Amino acid sequence: MIRILIVEDMTMLREALTTILSDEKDMQVVGALEHAGDALEFCRENRPDLILMDVLTDDNLVNGGSHRELAQEENSRTQINGISATQEILAEFPDTKIVIITAFPEITFIEAAKKAGAHSFVYKNVKNDLLLQIIRGTMAGYGTFPTHIPTLATLSPKFTDREMRILRLLAQARDRSFIEQELSISEGTLKAVITGILNKTGYDSIMQYVVYAVANGLISPHG
Structure with missing residues (x-):
């Protein structure tokens, strides 16, 4: 059984990941945290086997800035919060596997994750089957x-x-x-439209895509 900690500040995505992983017979979600800064203490008390660690979590937001604005500030501590947490956790628990997850196509995150000792790196738009494969592969040493x-x-x-x-x-x-x-449409029409959106985006879950799109400014709820 792979005991997994999820660190993700977006409630919808955190819950979606929890549901996806909990449905697997060989996986158990032992915790789901909003802030990367809480992960080390959780590890001391619960010793998860693997952590899904978001690069940027809500405690990174300083001075009222947005994720997008802060991610562009090269020297901001915000840019490496999840990665800094990774480094701290592995220094104390070197056997813990950490998979960095992010929605931001920022090349520096990959190199920073490697330097911090992260075992894998994945974008949030990955399909569920591939995410599960990466988790199992990471636990197996790949x-x-x-x-x-x-x-x-x-x-x-x-x-x-x-x-x-x-x-x-x-x-x-x-x-x-x-x-x-x-919208004055039938249930069947709504299902068909949602299926079309999933086909365009490559997502398995419409809510996962909505969370990703809102977080990256691709969709405005009140646009």
Whole structure:
């Protein structure tokens, strides 16, 4: 059984990851934290086998800045919070495996993760099957790092007006019944549109994509 700690500041994604991993017979989510700064103490008390560690968590936001603004500041401590936590944890618990996760196509994160001792690195738009494969491979001693850096252009496909309206409503946490009534469409039509969005983005879960898109400014809930 792989005992996993998730460190992710976005509630929707944290819960989605917890659900995905908990459904696997060989995995157990032993904790889900919002802030990377809390991870070391959690490890001291619970000793997880593997950590999914977000590069940037909510405690990184200083002076009212956004993730996007702070990620552009080369010398900001915000830029390496999850990576700094990785380094601290591995110094005390060298047998713990750490997989860095991020939504930002920032090349410096990969090298920083390697220097900190992270065992693997993955982007948040990865499909569920590949994420599970990376977790199992990392536990078996096989590290995985991206061979190319995605761009916002490749991660932001062109959506129809209807698709954008549905994405914005989902970003507002509206349920499917509300969306059907708001847009005067049937349940079958809504399912078909969502399937089309998933096909365009390569995601397995519509809510995972919504979380990613909002976090990266690709979708505005009130746009």
